Amino acid sequence: xxxxxxxxxxxxxxxxxxxxxxxxxxxxxxxxxxxxxxxxxxxxxxxxxxxxxxxxxxxxxxxxxxxxxxxxxxxxxxxxxxxxxxxxxxxxxxxxxxxxxxxxxxxxxxxxxxxxxxx
Amino acid sequence: xxxxxxxxxxxxxxxxxxxxxxxxxxxxxxxxxxxxxxxxxxxxxxxxxxxxxxxxxxxxxxxxxxxxxxxxxxxxxxxxxxxxxxxxxxxxxxxxxxxxxxxxxxxxxxxxxxxxxxxxxxxxxxxxxxxxxxxxxxxxxxxxxxxxxxxxxxxxxxxxxxxxxxxxxxxxxxxxxxxxxxxxxxxxxxxxxxxxxxxxxxxxxxxxxxxxxxxxxxxxxxxxxxxxxxxxxxxxxxxxxxxxxxxxxxxxxxxxxxxxxxxxxxxxxxxxxxxxxxxxxxxxxxxxxxxxxxxxxxxxxxxxxxxxxxxxxxxxxxxxxxxxxxxxxxxxxxxxxxxxxxxxxxxxxxxxxxxxxxxxxxxxxxxxxxxxxxxxxxxxxxxxxxxxxxxxxxxxxxxxxxxxxxxxxxxxxxxxxxxxxxxxxxxxxxxxxxxxxxxxxxxxxxxxxxxxxxxxxxxxxxxxxxxxxxxxxxxxxxxxxxxxxxxxxxxxxxxxxxxxxxxxxxxxxxxxxxxxxxxxxxxxxxxxxxxxxxxxxxxxxxxxxxxxxxxxxxxxxxxxxxxxxxxxxxxxxxxxxxxxxxxxxxxxxxxxxxxxxxxxxxxxxxxxxxxxxxxxxxxxxxxxxxxxxxxxxxxxxxxxxxxxxxxxxxxxxxxxxxxxxxxxxxxxxxxxxxxxxxxxxxxxxxxxxxxx
Numbered sequence: 014x015x016x017x018x019x020x021x022x023x024x025x026x027x028x029x030x031x032x033x034x035x036x037x038x039x040x041x042x043x044x045x046x047x048x049x050x051x052x053x054x055x056x057x058x059x060x061x062x063x064x065x066x067x068x069x070x071x072x073x074x075x076x077x078x079x080x081x082x083x084x085x086x087x088x089x090x091x092x093x094x095x096x097x098x099x100x101x102x103x104x105x106x107x108x109x110x111x112x113x114x115x116x117x118x119x120x121x122x123x124x125x126x127x128x129x130x131x132x
Numbered sequence: 133x134x135x136x137x138x139x140x141x142x143x144x145x146x147x148x149x150x151x152x153x154x155x156x157x158x159x160x161x162x163x164x165x166x167x168x169x170x171x172x173x174x175x176x177x178x179x180x181x182x183x184x185x186x187x188x189x190x191x192x193x194x195x196x197x198x199x200x201x202x203x204x205x206x207x208x209x210x211x212x213x214x215x216x217x218x219x220x221x222x223x224x225x226x227x228x229x230x231x232x233x234x235x236x237x238x239x240x241x242x243x244x245x246x247x248x249x250x251x252x253x254x255x256x257x258x259x260x261x262x263x264x265x266x267x268x269x270x271x272x273x274x275x276x277x278x279x280x281x282x283x284x285x286x287x288x289x290x291x292x293x294x295x296x297x298x299x300x301x302x303x304x305x306x307x308x309x310x311x312x313x314x315x316x317x318x319x320x321x322x323x324x325x326x327x328x329x330x331x332x333x334x335x336x337x338x339x340x341x342x343x344x345x346x347x348x349x350x351x352x353x354x355x356x357x358x359x360x361x362x363x364x365x366x367x368x369x370x371x372x373x374x375x376x377x378x379x380x381x382x383x384x385x386x387x388x389x390x391x392x393x394x395x396x397x398x399x400x401x402x403x404x405x406x407x408x409x410x411x412x413x414x415x416x417x418x419x420x421x422x423x424x425x426x427x428x429x430x431x432x433x434x435x436x437x438x439x440x441x442x443x444x445x446x447x448x449x450x451x452x453x454x455x456x457x458x459x460x461x462x463x464x465x466x467x468x469x470x471x472x473x474x475x476x477x478x479x480x481x482x483x484x485x486x487x488x489x490x491x492x493x494x495x496x497x498x499x500x501x502x503x504x505x506x507x508x509x510x511x512x513x514x515x516x517x518x519x520x521x522x523x524x525x526x527x528x529x530x531x532x533x534x535x536x537x538x539x540x541x542x543x544x545x546x547x548x549x550x551x552x553x554x555x556x557x558x559x560x561x562x563x564x565x566x567x568x569x570x571x572x573x574x575x576x577x578x579x580x581x582x583x584x585x586x587x588x589x590x591x592x593x594x595x596x597x598x599x600x601x602x603x604x605x606x607x608x609x610x611x612x613x614x615x616x617x618x619x620x621x622x623x624x625x626x627x628x629x630x631x632x633x634x635x636x637x638x639x640x641x642x643x644x645x646x647x648x649x650x651x652x653x654x655x656x657x658x659x660x661x662x663x664x665x666x667x668x669x670x671x672x673x674x675x676x677x678x679x680x681x682x683x684x685x686x687x688x689x690x691x692x693x694x695x696x697x698x699x700x701x702x703x704x705x706x707x708x709x710x711x712x713x714x715x716x717x718x719x720x721x722x723x724x725x726x727x728x729x730x731x732x733x734x735x736x737x738x739x740x741x742x743x744x745x746x747x748x749x750x751x752x753x754x755x756x757x758x759x760x761x762x763x764x765x766x767x768x769x770x771x772x773x774x775x776x777x778x779x780x781x782x783x784x785x786x787x788x789x790x791x792x793x794x795x796x797x798x799x800x801x802x803x804x805x806x807x808x809x810x811x812x813x814x815x816x817x818x819x820x821x822x823x824x
Contacts, residue, residue, distance in 0.1 A: 042642075075639070075641030075642070075688075076641065076642065076686075078641070078688075079641055079642070079685075079686030079687060079688065080686060082685055082686050082687075082688065082733060083684075083685045083686035084685075086685065110709065110710075110711055110712070110725075111688075111690065111709040111729070111730045111733070112709050112727065112728060112729035112730060112733065112742060113733075115727075115729060115738075115742055116729065116733060116734060116738075
């Protein structure tokens with residue numbers, strides 16, 4: 014995993030009671046704190062239904078994966094979850110090799126992930 | 133030298149006293165009792181007078197002139213000391229002048245010669261005056277001072293000489309010539325007193341003192357000069373009787389003093405109105421210099437801010453002030469106040485838009501009167517109850533506003549524009565200091581981080597195997613290229629239960645000290661569980677069971693284990709989230725991807741359930757390559773990844789007999805791919821070739 018000084022941004026919208034985070038760029042040790050604060054911000058508001066959309070994310074490193082691990086327990090204890098959706102193939106393979114799909118809901122499309130929240 | 137001087141001084145004083153006594157007693161004897169011929173009397177008077185005057189003059193010149201004659205920090209104090217001495221001596225002169233008539237009236241004193249002590253007393257101030265003036269003209273000299281002094285001394289000599297001659301020949305014209313020289317000397321002394329800037333910056337009190345002392349100098353000089361010029365008086369009579377010309381010796385220096393003190397008086401008088409302003413300006417310059425030294429020598433922000441506040445309040449003559457730094461990445465909000473409480477400030481900040489108004493001020497603002505001027509700036513300023521004049525100056529670094537300085541006065545119309553300039557100068561110093569402090573902080577941070585990385589790297593190197601053991605029919609070789617930014621790669625070869633060799637490879641997520649720490653932890657756990665483990669998946673399960681819960685939430689470790697079951701090429705492989713290994717079996721390249729979670733991601737039950745184990749049979753020249761993602765994610769200048777393709781190609785094209793050779797081939801391929809060794813993660817690979 015190569016660290017680069019690359020751009021990363023995260024934006025947030027609420028849809029049907031679910032906080033959706035849209036990631037774009039490179040998620041590595043350098044930019045992971047931005048994602049951390051975004052998730053923290055949502056949790057502080059008392060929300061626990063989080064969807065992360067990876068459509069515009071080009072790269073993820075172990076530090077990026079670690080961010081999800083850091084919050085998943087807390088969020089699930091509150092009755093919510095972090096669901097992941099719309100990953101590029103390369104990004105998905107990183108998750109897949111690590112076995113993430115066995116721990117997290119990883120959906121191809123955003124709406125199916127949101128659906129899983131309402132069920 | 134000093135001792136010599138002291139001996140000289142004592143000798144001179146002794147001579148002076150001795151000759152004075154000789155003269156006084158001699159007068160009593162020769163004049164009172166005997167009667168001398170005129171010439172002898174003349175010689176007696178002149179020679180003794182000369183000896184007395186000369187010895188005293190020398191003594192004074194040692195006292196005064198042989199000290200340092202250039203300006204120093206002590207000069208003002210010294211000047212006032214010397215001038216006070218001079219005043220005392222002149223006073224004695226005045227008193228003596230006043231009481232001469234009493235003694236001169238008694239003709240018996242003359243006839244008995246017991247009058248000479250009076251001229252001796254009178255000569256002392258005059259001689260002292262001469263050297264006092266020479267000293268202080270030299271200390272505050274300029275280019276032509278020495279020339280002027282020479283002229284004055286020439287005039288002094290001429291005046292004394294001519295007066296002496298006029299006494300012998302009783303010539304009025306010679307006396308007038310002497311007197312006209314002395315009048316000229318007033319002008320010369322006035323011109324010589326040029327360097328007066330030292331008195332311009334004196335505090336007001338000292339200026340007034342100087343004024344009165346100069347006035348005394350002027351008046352006393354006029355008095356003495358009058359006595360000298362007016363021929364028929366007791367003073368001249370007594371002095372001429374002592375020695376011709378001795379009155380000139382006593383009074384001529386006072387002509388010079390008149391010019392000197394006259395100029396000093398006017399210079400002081402004219403600088404009185406500006407004295408307060410100059411005092412303040414002087415204070416400001418000294419404050420800036422002091423603040424400068426704090427900025428240069430320390431990064432104590434608290435000390436700097438409180439010093440700046442003190443200086444700001446004093447120089448603007450404010451009644452209260454405060455300085456605040458907004459919170460930033462180095463500190464929370466800092467506020468220093470003077471003569472006002474933080475509560476009062478918080479109170480006014482709560483009013484309306486005052487806080488915002490100040491926050492948005494990017495230039496200095498001077499409000500001469502808040503009651504009448506507030507409407508032009510912000511009405512909420514009227515809430516300020518502890519002051520009616522205000523100056524606010526922003527603190528900036530790199531055009532970014534980081535705080536504010538406020539000074540207030542309880543009365544209106546107390547601040548002028550030039551106060552704003554000096555406050556801005558103080559604030560600039562604060563900005564420079566803050567930038568310095570920030571830079572220092574950052575560079576210390578960087579240094580600390582760099583050291584941490586070096587330590588972590590050292591640690592990691594110690595945790596990797598130094599030598600690989602050999603096993604029958606297997607050729608094993610490893611290569612590890614640590615990153616500059618330490619990455620957490622791990623590998624080892626351990627012996628399981630039943631003596632089976634197990635090759636482990638792993639990657640700790642994270643960097644630096646944290647990764648190195650987990651590597652050490654991992655190695656410890658591996659060594660502890662190895663001999664109890666029965667196979668590839670078993671050892672991985674045991675490792676996860678031990679480590680899960682012992683690691684931080686966001687940390688996990690990817691691991692893979694390859695166990696050499698026997699010497700016939702049977703191997704088992706298990707993968708806990710690590711990137712898949714490549715195997716060459718019967719000329720086919722296989723990517724081994726058994727299911728498995730990374731270690732530390734899930735507790736025992738989940739992890740154990742998911743973990744799979746794959747079995748392979750290696751034949752002659754078959755191989756297995758384990759590696760970390762530092763290899764596959766290596767990028768070249770075209771931003772391509774090394775990936776799996778290059779490895780697959782090498783495995784396909786080579787005849788595999790020796791692992792070391794294979795490793796070299798792969799290394800060469802890496803070099804060809806990317807010559808840029810700068811930025812990469814830890815890169816590790818292990819090759820196992822079976823040869824039976």
